[in-house]
Amino acid sequence: MEKVALLKCTDYDVDNIEKKLREGFELLGGDSFLKELIPENSKVLLKPNFLSVIEKGSPVITHYAVFEAVVRIVKEYSSNIVFGDSPGSGDTKKAAEKSGLMEVAERYGVRFVDFNDQTHVELKNPIMYKFWNIAKAPYEADVVITLPKLKTHAMMYYTGAVKNQFGCVPGSQKAAWHTKLPDAVNFSKMLLDLNSVVKTSFAILDGIIAMEGNGPRNGTPKKMDTIIMGKCLTAVDSTAVRLIGYDNVLSIPILKVAHDTKWGAVMPEEIEILGEKVENMKCKNFKLSRNAKVINFVSPSLNNFVASLTAPNPVVIEEKCIGCRKCSEVCPEKPKVISFVKHNNKVIPKWNYSNCIRCFCCQELCPKGAIITKNKQLSKMLGLK
Numbered sequence: 364m365e366k367v368a369l370l371k372c373t374d375y376d377v378d379n380i381e382k383k384l385r386e387g388f389e390l391l392g393g394d395s396f397l398k399e400l401i402p403e404n405s406k407v408l409l410k411p412n413f414l415s416v417i418e419k420g421s422p423v424i425t426h427y428a429v430f431e432a433v434v435r436i437v438k439e440y441s442s443n444i445v446f447g448d449s450p451g452s453g454d455t456k457k458a459a460e461k462s463g464l465m466e467v468a469e470r471y472g473v474r475f476v477d478f479n480d481q482t483h484v485e486l487k488n489p490i491m492y493k494f495w496n497i498a499k500a501p502y503e504a505d506v507v508i509t510l511p512k513l514k515t516h517a518m519m520y521y522t523g524a525v526k527n528q529f530g531c532v533p534g535s536q537k538a539a540w541h542t543k544l545p546d547a548v549n550f551s552k553m554l555l556d557l558n559s560v561v562k563t564s565f566a567i568l569d570g571i572i573a574m575e576g577n578g579p580r581n582g583t584p585k586k587m588d589t590i591i592m593g594k595c596l597t598a599v600d601s602t603a604v605r606l607i608g609y610d611n612v613l614s615i616p617i618l619k620v621a622h623d624t625k626w627g628a629v630m631p632e633e634i635e636i637l638g639e640k641v642e643n644m645k646c647k648n649f650k651l652s653r654n655a656k657v658i659n660f661v662s663p664s665l666n667n668f669v670a671s672l673t674a675p676n677p678v679v680i681e682e683k684c685i686g687c688r689k690c691s692e693v694c695p696e697k698p699k700v701i702s703f704v705k706h707n708n709k710v711i712p713k714w715n716y717s718n719c720i721r722c723f724c725c726q727e728l729c730p731k732g733a734i735i736t737k738n739k740q741l742s743k744m745l746g747l748k
């Protein structure tokens with residue numbers, strides 16, 4: 364039975380968050396749990412979610428107050444702490460500065476590492492991929508603590524503890540993975556293998572203010588007053604998706620694959636939830652990115668075929684678009700799916716949907732939130748929203 368701590372935290376006051384995190388660690392086993400998690404003299408890497416160069420306090424990225432509260436506790440067990448990420452776009456150092464995390468890190472003597480240095484490693488007993496190019500910093504750390512945000516995600520439905528480690532893939536290689544693995548099931552296998560390579564030790568999921576709707580970047584902030592923490596990443600994610608309305612946790616691709624491959628605990632009966640009760644913490648009317656029923660088909664190939672017919676299309680909200688062409692730059696497909704046309708004296712993107720793999724990198728990284736996903740008629744008919 365995997366244990367997770369489910370905590371109610373109503374604001375981003377750092378002292379309050381620290382108090383809640385200490386309560387969570389107490390529930391999980393207290394000082395002895397922490398000593399086992401962070402052995403003496405170990406090098407600890409904190410892996411926040413930067414996504415891009417984004418203003419501090421935004422619900423898109425790991426909140427600086429959560430980061431500070433975590434640092435205060437981890438510092439009692441290690442004097443060798445680093446933090447870093449490889450965001451989907453933009454300069455990592457600028458992202459760390461803008462997010463407010465760099466300032467916190469400097470105050471506490473936590474070193475910034477960018478994820479540009481890579482290493483080539485072999486994973487024993489993978490679900491899918493044996494050989495990996497990943498960032499050196501997380502691979503060489505003794506303890507990796509992931510600090511994700513709770514958000515919707517157009518491709519993966521939800522992003523949290525498992526998905527946050529995609530930032531351990533350096534820079535442009537992320538786009539290559541999208542091209543190689545256009546469907547959510549195989550992409551999930553890759554993400555789980557990646558977490559096995561990195562040996563992610565612990566997750567602290569920030570759902571104090573989560574994101575609903577057009578996530579992971581351009582959705583709507585949703586106050587959920589929630590922190591979830593635990594060693595088992597899939598147990599943390601499974602608990603989170605139950606809170607936002609996915610009663611069938613297997614409808615989330617990462618969790619379905621983790622369950623089928625026995626990668627981690629996924630089913631509610633495999634998870635002991637300490638602290639608050641799920642029923643009391645459920646968020647009413649959370650706006651999901653999309654319904655995930657398609658993943659329940661028995662055959663993976665049928666799954667993928669139906670998903671390709673029902674996956675939504677990225678579309679532009681013309682009034683918000685500034686014609687910066689970022690969406691085309693981040694699109695991993697060649698030839699490019701996005702071209703630009705003049706309309707109402709503006710230059711706006713136009714998609715060739717037959718070549719689009721629905722990775723939604725364009726939607727995720729549009730700096731103006733000008734791209735949303737639009738469900739197709741067939742998916743509406745099938746009750747997939």
Ligand code: SF4
Binds near residue numbers: 685712
């Ligand atoms: S849709 Fe977004 S990324 Fe694309 S051109 Fe418009 S503002 Fe830029």
Ligand code: SF4
Binds near residue numbers: 701719720
């Ligand atoms: S157009 Fe957008 S969703 Fe389609 S492949 Fe390119 S980045 Fe992915």
